Amino acid sequence: MTIRSAMVLAAGLGTRMRPITERIPKPLVEVDGKPLIAYGLEALGSAGLDTIVVNVHYLADKLEAWLSDSGYAVTIADERAELLDSGGGIVNALAELGSEPFVVINADTFWLEDPQATAENITRLIEIWNPAEMDIALMTARPDQATGFDGKGDFVADDSGRLQRYRGEGDPLIYAGALVIDPAIFGTGRPAKFSLNACFNEAIERRRLHGMPMAGLWLTVGTPEAIGEAEAAMHAYRSGNAP
Known part of the structure; x- marks a missing residue:
């Protein structure tokens, strides 16, 4: 199926990135x-996605001004009055996103593409989407593909790509900040503020959470000190010296 819409989750407070985020929102931190x-x-x-929604909350005026000057055609989902968390933020933007499946990405994690891959990661994520079997498809990274991640892992996959929570057994996978989701999973009666993790758990219970292994280098930059680490990893990857 054709997926043309996407949401960028950009409303977070970026508290771990202080003092940089005392003056700019985290999505505008440069790496x-x-x-x-x-x-x-x-x-x-x-990937050809032409309807893009960005939610804003913290230092929203600065992020809106940058988006206005960026050349990207985006619609703003305003959360100035209340931060709605990841799930609530998406539900708040459904009028712009529509009723068909769409892509969601985090504004504060990113990746470098593998130049040897057959297609870029978002395109591959859209291509594996199968509404007959999936409520959500997540892009995943192995720990050895990641820079800046200090967790134990988020999920494990079976041979068909179906995901379960990582509980210390199997090969851990990281949720790499991009997904395709069927908005029907939100249903009705949700609180105004809730996390997407609730939807992940519901999809797991229905055996309808799947993963797509990314190709390339995934990066998360959580603190000011992590910026230099990310830049060094990027330069090594581009020069072919990454592990």
Whole structure:
């Protein structure tokens, strides 16, 4: 099926990135000379997604001003009055996103594509989407593909790509900040503020959460100190010296 819409989750407070985020929202923090959000917008544009919604809350005026000058055609989902968390933020934007499946990405994580891959990651994620079997399809990364991740892992996959929560057994996978979701999973009666993790758990219970292994290098930049680490990893990857 054709997927043309996407949402960028950009409303977070970025508290771990202080003092930088005392003056700019985290999506505008620069890594290797480019704001974090720009990496995601470029990936969405390259995949041909032409309806893009960005939610805003913290230092919203600054993020809106950058988006207005960026050349990207985006619609703003305003959460100035109340931060709605990841799930609530998406539900708040459904009028713009529509009733068909769409892509969601985080504004503060990004990746470098594998130049040897047959297609870029968002395109591959859309291509594996199968509404007969999936409520949500997540892009996943192995820990050895990731820079800046300090967790134990999020999921494990079976041979068909179906995901379960990682409980210390099997090969851990990281949720790499991009997904395709069928908005029907939100149903009705949700609280105004809730996390997407609730939807992940519901899809797991129905055996309808699937993963798509990414190709390339995935990066998350949680603190000011992590910026230099990410830039060094990016330069090594581009030069072919990454592990």
